[in-house]
Structure formats: C-alpha cells, structure tokens
Amino acid sequence: MNMKLRILLLLIGVLLIAGIFRFWKLGSVPPGLHLDEVSEDYNAYSLIKTGKDRYGMTMPIIFKSYGSYQPPIYTYLTTIPVLFLGPTALAVKIVSAVSGMVVVFFTFLIIKEFFVIRKNDELGLLAALVVAISPWAIFFNRIGTEASVGLAIFISGFYFLLRSTVKIGYFLLATLLLGLATHAYYSERILSIFLLGGLVIVNWRWYLKYKKWFFIGLIVFALIQLPQLAIFKSGAFTRRLDQVTYFNRGVPIIREFASQYTEYFSPRSLFFEPDDQTSRSMPDMSVFYKWMIVPFFFGFTYLIKKHKDKFVQCLFLLMFIAPIPAALTTDPFYTLRVFELLWVFSIVISLGIWVILLKIKQRIFKYAILIAIIIFSLFSFYVNYFVLYKYERSDTVRFSSLELINILKERQNDKFVIDLSRDISIGVRIALYTRYNPLLFQKEIGKPFLDMYYSSVDYEKEYKINNAEIRPINWKDDVYKDQILVGDPLAISQNQADEHKLKLVFELKDLSGEITLRGYSTNPRKKCVSSNYQSPYCKSL
Numbered sequence: 001m002n003m004k005l006r007i008l009l010l011l012i013g014v015l016l017i018a019g020i021f022r023f024w025k026l027g028s029v030p031p032g033l034h035l036d037e038v039s040e041d042y043n044a045y046s047l048i049k050t051g052k053d054r055y056g057m058t059m060p061i062i063f064k065s066y067g068s069y070q071p072p073i074y075t076y077l078t079t080i081p082v083l084f085l086g087p088t089a090l091a092v093k094i095v096s097a098v099s100g101m102v103v104v105f106f107t108f109l110i111i112k113e114f115f116v117i118r119k120n121d122e123l124g125l126l127a128a129l130v131v132a133i134s135p136w137a138i139f140f141n142r143i144g145t146e147a148s149v150g151l152a153i154f155i156s157g158f159y160f161l162l163r164s165t166v167k168i169g170y171f172l173l174a175t176l177l178l179g180l181a182t183h184a185y186y187s188e189r190i191l192s193i194f195l196l197g198g199l200v201i202v203n204w205r206w207y208l209k210y211k212k213w214f215f216i217g218l219i220v221f222a223l224i225q226l227p228q229l230a231i232f233k234s235g236a237f238t239r240r241l242d243q244v245t246y247f248n249r250g251v252p253i254i255r256e257f258a259s260q261y262t263e264y265f266s267p268r269s270l271f272f273e274p275d276d277q278t279s280r281s282m283p284d285m286s287v288f289y290k291w292m293i294v295p296f297f298f299g300f301t302y303l304i305k306k307h308k309d310k311f312v313q314c315l316f317l318l319m320f321i322a323p324i325p326a327a328l329t330t331d332p333f334y335t336l337r338v339f340e341l342l343w344v345f346s347i348v349i350s351l352g353i354w355v356i357l358l359k360i361k362q363r364i365f366k367y368a369i370l371i372a373i374i375i376f377s378l379f380s381f382y383v384n385y386f387v388l389y390k391y392e393r394s395d396t397v398r399f400s401s402l403e404l405i406n407i408l409k410e411r412q413n414d415k416f417v418i419d420l421s422r423d424i425s426i427g428v429r430i431a432l433y434t435r436y437n438p439l440l441f442q443k444e445i446g447k448p449f450l451d452m453y454y455s456s457v458d459y460e461k462e463y464k465i466n467n468a469e470i471r472p473i474n475w476k477d478d479v480y481k482d483q484i485l486v487g488d489p490l491a492i493s494q495n496q497a498d499e500h501k502l503k504l505v506f507e508l509k510d511l512s513g514e515i516t517l518r519g520y521s522t523n524p525r526k527k528c529v530s531s532n533y534q535s536p537y538c539k540s541l
Helices: 003-023 035-050 070-087 089-114 119-135 133-142 146-164 170-181 186-202 204-209 209-226 224-232 241-243 253-263 267-273 290-305 311-320 335-358 363-392 397-409 428-431 438-449 494-499 524-532 537-541
Strands: 062-064 068-070 416-418 463-465 468-471 484-487 501-510 515-521
Touching: 003 089, 003 119, 003 133, 003 363, 035 062, 035 070, 035 428, 035 438, 062 463, 062 494, 068 070, 068 241, 068 463, 068 515, 070 146, 070 501, 089 119, 089 133, 089 146, 089 335, 119 335, 119 363, 133 146, 133 170, 133 363, 146 170, 146 311, 146 335, 146 363, 170 186, 170 209, 186 204, 186 311, 186 335, 204 209, 204 253, 209 224, 209 267, 209 363, 209 494, 253 397, 290 311, 290 335, 311 335, 397 428, 397 501, 428 468, 524 537
Parallel strands: 416 468, 416 484
Antiparallel strands: 062 068, 463 468, 484 515, 501 515
16 A cells, blocks of 8 residues: 555544544533533634624624633634524534544644654654543533634644744744734743744744744734733733732742642652543543553653654744643643643654654554554443543533423423522523523623623623522512522522422432432412511512
8 A cells, every 4th residue: 555545544444433432412411511611612602693792892803701711712613503503502512523633633733843853753653642642632522612713823823833944934824823822821820932933042043044034923923912912901911821820819829829830740640540630530530541641651761762853943942931821820720721742742752753653563462552552441431431421420520400491491381490509600601501592692691791891790690581590599578479490409498498388399410429409499479488578579469
C-alpha cells in the first residue's frame, strides 16, 4: 500500500475513534446540562430569535451569567447547531465535541511537521491517538465548555505560529487565531500573549527580516483585543478573576502561587486522583490513565535530551506558562484551566510510548501492545464514564429537573413555586427546556439588569415562567395559596411539611436513586385553621 494512503487511512482511523467517543450518545450522556451549558444554550436560542441575549443585550462582548461572565465565542458558535437542532442538550455540546476533533487533527500536523524527527508521520499519529483517547480530552469534549473551543483555537494558532517561522505569511493567521483565543476562554487571555511573545523572542532575527508582516500581525492581534479593552474598566473583564483569585485575601501570594503551580505537575493529580469537583471528573479516574505515568517519564527524559531543538524549546515554554493562569486561583487542581498543559503532557506521553515501542524489535508485538493499550484504555473510560459517571454524577447535571419540567407541562393548570436556593440555574433551565419566548424573558426578567450589564454583578433571582414561579419559598405567604411547592430535602423538610399542612405530590430522584426534589401541594384551609386564621390570606377563605 502507498505510504501516504496508509497514513491517511490511519489518521482517519484515529479521528474515527475520537469521533465515536465524543459524539456517541452526546445528547443523553451526561443525562442533563451543567449550569454554564444551560446559559450558553438559552443565550444562543435568544440570539437566533431576537439578535440579543436573554437580558436584551445586542451582540454582547462577554455574556452576563449568574453573577459572573462567560467568554463569547462558544455561545456565538453554538447558534449554528441551535439553529438546526433547536435549544437541546445535543446542540450546546456539538461545538465542544468538534473542537476536540480539531485538536486531534492539529496535534498530528504539529508533531508530523515540527518534531525533532521531521516528517515522522507515525509519531504524529501516535500523538493524535493519545489526545483522542485521553480521559481529560474526551470528558470535557462532551461538555459544552468554553475551554474546549479555547484550546482548539489556541492549538491551531500555535501550529500557524510555528509555520510562520518557516514562511512568514502564516504569522498573520497565527495572530488572528491567538487573538480570537483570548475571547474563547480566560486562560488564553494570558497564554496567547505569553506564547506569542515567547516565540517572537526566540525567533526575533527571523521576524525582523520581515518587519512588514510582523507588525501587521501584531496590529491584527491588538485590534482583536479592542472589544475587551472597551469593557476593561467596567468590572466585567476581571469579574471571574476577582471571584477565584487569592489576591487581597490575606495569604502570602508567592507561596500560594508556588503551591498551586507545582500541583499541576503532581503525578498524584495527573494519574491517580480525580479532580476534587465532581462535575469536572469521573469516579476513580484522573485526567490520564494510570498506566500513562510510565511513558510520561520516558517521554520527558527524551525531551530533556533534545532540549536544544527549537520545537522542544517551544514545548517547554508552553509547559512552563500553561499553569500560570490556574496558579493565580484558589482551586488546587482545576482541570479546565490547564488544557494546554494537559495537551503538552499528552504529547510527552505519546513520545514515551514511541520510545518504548522502538525498543521492541518484533513489529507484530509492537502493534499487539498498542492495540491492547487502546482497547484497555477505551474500555476503562467506557465503564467509568458511560456507566459509573452517568449514574453516580447525574446530580451534577440536575437530572431530576428534566422530570420536573415534564410535570410542569403535564399540570399546566396548577401553579408552582420552585425553590432555587441550591440551583441558581433552574429558572433559565426551565426557560430553555420549555422554549420560553426570549422576547418575554428579556422584557419580564432580563430588562432590570440591562442598563448595568457590564458594571453590575447582580442577576435575576426570581422568575415567572408559564405556570411556575422560581424563587426562594416564602413561608409566611406561600403556604396560604393554593399551589405546589417544589424544593430539595433541605428546602422543604418533613417538619416544615407537617407544620404547614403540606401534602406530598411527587418525589424526583437522580439516577443513583437519591431523592433530589419533592413537590408538596398546599392546603390553605387547613393551614388557616391550625394558625387560628392569623394570616391576612385567611380572610378570603
């Protein structure tokens, strides 16, 4: 078989593996949406219907959401699948899954064209394969997260930046992509500048030979930053950093930074323990498979030996700067903020596998080992994600809220009060799944927050959508009205139900069998009798 055709078929095979594990059951596993996905989905739906987000802001520079702000590119891209599929769970995740495929493809190109051993297609395929099957990559490509598209744009920009050191015309495309990456996710705001500056410094003689292209590229990068500069002083630009950083919290900054930074190089965090936050991890699985620790050290050793190579220096530069944004925050290991670092580590692991396989002389044994590794890894992921994660972590995507929305639709003649004390997204979630008219949402809910869209972190804490009011339960008034009160076991205890003469109507469970929501019908007449008609509402009975 022709070598080019063989490599092409193998690349298609790698992309096929990546695609199957990113798109299979994408709309149903996880069995719901995270709060950020809910916001992205409904905002995309609102943009399609009205040209404005759910608050009524025309083409936002950054999207206001739950007291914080979301980078804009993911939501704008999500309008495409939402246009064709509607505001569904599948639609909001497609951009992330496609972004993962882009990263796999550009990984192949980068290693094939720029690694120490030039034109090594097999090593490029191996690197792409490791990215395709790594737990961190598959897991987050199945969630509608801005970090996925941020990585895809950043890695493609990295590729063209490397190409610009050979052909200067690519510098313009590189600065365009790296500039766009700063609008995709927060980490890229820092990393794009550091990477661009680092590679320019390393190759300064080359870029000075082509001053015209160089300065045009920098101008393009600067122009793309203008929208963010327009809101720089408003508070919206730095809101997320203010929420998560340890600055101004009375801790030794240098010591805290060093502690957080080194955590991202810890084998324990990389290979053995899941992310602390259950919504960002699978049961009993870290960001890499446990066996990958062996080729990781082989690959790292090989890179050190080749440290004089310019591409290896670029990898070390990226490895050095990648944890910086995450190390500025209080979270000890926050996977979403270090995708670029995990991408570099994936390359290191693939290099280690390649070094190990070179030591095996029999080709049939090499392929047998590689195939066994792939099957074992994907089976482990399948068990931990499609079985354990689906059932054990369904509460992180508010699975029971889907059942609640079905009840709201079935009982349209009943009035509901739904407590949002521990689920700030429930109002937008109901608007999304009922396809509530965005114009009505903007007018009735979003309008009060429009004038101070970028300068205030206040957000809606009460919703009126169809037959439901979504807000904290008011025990002084709500029990005297004929309606159904909905909340989790902490919002409505059994003692409260007995005291206020509530009758259990339904219980909703997550996939692990835990009760997450209960619905109680009120009995105003019995409540008035038990309270000796003290409430003004009792006079009308």
